[in-house]
Amino acid sequence: xxxxxIKENDLFLLTDLSGDISDSKAGQGLYTQDMRxxxxxxxxxxxxxxxxxxxxxxxxxxxxxxxxxxxxxENGELVLWRETVEIDxxxxxxxxxxxxxxxxxxxxxxxxxxxxxxxxxxxxxxMFIVRGFQNGNVGSKKPIRQLESGVGIGYDGLDGVKxxxxxxxxxxxxxxxxxxxxxxxxxxxxxEPGESHAVDLxxxxxxxGRKPQRHPQAQAIQALRDSYADWEQQSTAVxxxxxxxxxxxxxxxxxxxxxxxxxxxxxxxxxxxxxYAVPFGRDSLITALQMLPIHPELAKGTLLTMAKFQGEKxxxxxxxxxxxxxxxxxxxxxxxxDQVPFTPYYGTVDATPLFLxxxxxxxxxTDDKQLLEQLLPNVKRALEWIDVYGxxxxxxxxxxxxxxxxxxxxxGWKDSGNSAVHRSGQFAEAPISLAEVQGYVxxxxxxxxxxxxxxxxxxxxxxxxxxxxxxxxxxxxxxxxKEFWVESDQFYAMALDQxxxxxxxxxxxxxxxxxxxxxxxxxxxxxxxxxxxxxLFGGYGIRTMAxxxxxxxxxxxxxxxxxxxxxxxxxxxxxxxxFHKEAMTVVExxxxxxxxxxxxxxxxxxxxxxxxxxxxxxxxVACSPQAWAAATPLVFVQAMMGLRLDYGNREIxxxxxxxxxxxxxxxxxxxxxxxxxxxxxxxQPEGFVYEIVSNTTGxxxxxx
Numbered sequence: 001x002x003x004x005x006i007k008e009n010d011l012f013l014l015t016d017l018s019g020d021i022s023d024s025k026a027g028q029g030l031y032t033q034d035m036r037x038x039x040x041x042x043x044x045x046x047x048x049x050x051x052x053x054x055x056x057x058x059x060x061x062x063x064x065x066x067x068x069x070x071x072x073x074e075n076g077e078l079v080l081w082r083e084t085v086e087i088d089x090x091x092x093x094x095x096x097x098x099x100x101x102x103x104x105x106x107x108x109x110x111x112x113x114x115x116x117x118x119x120x121x122x123x124x125x126x127m128f129i130v131r132g133f134q135n136g137n138v139g140s141k142k143p144i145r146q147l148e149s150g151v152g153i154g155y156d157g158l159d160g161v162k163x164x165x166x167x168x169x170x171x172x173x174x175x176x177x178x179x180x181x182x183x184x185x186x187x188x189x190x191x192e193p194g195e196s197h198a199v200d201l202x203x204x205x206x207x208x209g210r211k212p213q214r215h216p217q218a219q220a221i222q223a224l225r226d227s228y229a230d231w232e233q234q235s236t237a238v239x240x241x242x243x244x245x246x247x248x249x250x251x252x253x254x255x256x257x258x259x260x261x262x263x264x265x266x267x268x269x270x271x272x273x274x275x276y277a278v279p280f281g282r283d284s285l286i287t288a289l290q291m292l293p294i295h296p297e298l299a300k301g302t303l304l305t306m307a308k309f310q311g312e313k314x315x316x317x318x319x320x321x322x323x324x325x326x327x328x329x330x331x332x333x334x335x336x337x338d339q340v341p342f343t344p345y346y347g348t349v350d351a352t353p354l355f356l357x358x359x360x361x362x363x364x365x366t367d368d369k370q371l372l373e374q375l376l377p378n379v380k381r382a383l384e385w386i387d388v389y390g391x392x393x394x395x396x397x398x399x400x401x402x403x404x405x406x407x408x409x410x411x412g413w414k415d416s417g418n419s420a421v422h423r424s425g426q427f428a429e430a431p432i433s434l435a436e437v438q439g440y441v442x443x444x445x446x447x448x449x450x451x452x453x454x455x456x457x458x459x460x461x462x463x464x465x466x467x468x469x470x471x472x473x474x475x476x477x478x479x480x481x482k483e484f485w486v487e488s489d490q491f492y493a494m495a496l497d498q499x500x501x502x503x504x505x506x507x508x509x510x511x512x513x514x515x516x517x518x519x520x521x522x523x524x525x526x527x528x529x530x531x532x533x534x535x536l537f538g539g540y541g542i543r544t545m546a547x548x549x550x551x552x553x554x555x556x557x558x559x560x561x562x563x564x565x566x567x568x569x570x571x572x573x574x575x576x577x578x579f580h581k582e583a584m585t586v587v588e589x590x591x592x593x594x595x596x597x598x599x600x601x602x603x604x605x606x607x608x609x610x611x612x613x614x615x616x617x618x619x620x621v622a623c624s625p626q627a628w629a630a631a632t633p634l635v636f637v638q639a640m641m642g643l644r645l646d647y648g649n650r651e652i653x654x655x656x657x658x659x660x661x662x663x664x665x666x667x668x669x670x671x672x673x674x675x676x677x678x679x680x681x682x683x684q685p686e687g688f689v690y691e692i693v694s695n696t697t698g699x700x701x702x703x704x
Contacts, residue, residue: 003016004065006060010261016028017052020042032207034278038122040119040120061224061258062090067086068087085112099200108193119183122182123141124138142156150169151167152165158333162209256295256298261277267298278328279309280327280328282350317341326348329344348400349399350436356382397476399430400431412434419559422497423505438480505551531570532582543561560608565631567586571587575644584639603623654679672699675697
């Protein structure tokens, strides 16, 4: 990554590698609620930008950057030798306050005097303006006010919200300067050889007078460390003799933790950094689904958050309809003044069935039927959206058709404007019915038909409701096989267009349908084979589009790139349907890719070039960390265990398989129901064997 980012809850900081906010046009800054509260932050020594020595990004909650000085001359005389002063910048975020310590150490053999200056400013730019997506009417910045131990930079928003950045310090500086370009503070230090001195700065966004509490630094950093330790302790512990997998697993677990946010209904994962640190229907739901075997509680916070913002009315500006689950929620000035339709925006066709899938799978994993009972009204409205608004012309398939003038044209997970394309090169016209969405709807209805008879329906005839959903799922399965199968390709179309014509382009979309269990057995085998064919699988993962298709480009966002989360959903289906060889091929490809990225962090996506052509080619603007990419190595665990739940019979089926180079896998603290499953898997000459170390779940282990 050519940037550094740290986050905690709803505040994140994006800087260059030296820790500076030096290029506001590149989006660097301190953000909360989709507004930039810090657009400039630079450190100089005797007026010069220091030399970067090291910039660590292995920990998400704390950043440490080492710098040193250039030669410093005054009136032609050398007064400070190059690389004699070390500057250590350490920063972290806790409870919506950014803490930064700047420590200088003198490595000169004589007593040395120098000045450290910190300059800063706030432009209060809306995220949409920062990213160049939108211009708009905005409020006005106020004159900087000086405080006893800091300064305040204020802004009166056009949305009526008063915003202010407070910059405070622990030690009084030598000089405080205020101008139209912002403010700066200067500290003069005179240090003996080997002596160090540190100064502390605190950056606090204040919204409508609500100032977060600032804690003593030692207390704040310890509380932050403790929260990460608790997260790790509450998650499934996984180790192996494969060092690369261990690193990817640990990195993924840390990255999901940093992306957690709570807007009042419990913690859930936002989509990713730096641009999508907001509630995101599809991304948050899929990440929580990926995390069920690792940290099931995330699903509850995600479900309650999505239920809170479930659509209530028809609003074409926001692509909102009753029962629909949101796509994206923004709280910036442009959203608040209705200049963009994101309060929230509902232009997603898959979030609603994914909401139902996550709820069903969460209940299967946790036995938390109370949550299902609590959310039954939301379930009913979501099903009504699928059957009515999701299928307005009675085609029998859930489809999308944008209404908002500023909405998203393609509303599946491949939401770029050119992603739904025929082999002729012609873009598919809406309404469009995506293959994976039909699988999601089938899976949602099957899960609910299984679970509803066991819950209190508050007046509903649960048995009749269950039977109805099961019948609807079966009918959908029949229609799907008839209309989506492309005999000449031995594969499924990615979609049907407005004329019910197949979008026959070979893509990864049908791989998601494997997860649903909807496909005919022989055709499921054909899908599994195609996913790891040389056209779709290039060695680093399954491509979004096959080589040779008219629209294929390895550099395309959705038409030939590799998305780890896309692979993970295919992987869940491959493993659950018994295609373990293909599943391990995908795991091995993603592990290989992960070996090349900084800190073994799988990014949002990377280009689809073949491994034969060299190492993975990064996608220029990929988010990293990205929630569903971070959770992808965690999905490997479920796939390697070959774990499948038979909820009706309370049986756990295990059919383990390990990737090349891995001979042992240990899984501890995997929560299921009210108990824990712990297992050891080993590679033996005769195949893979497992030992149940502990099973307090109340579930039986099915015989192989």
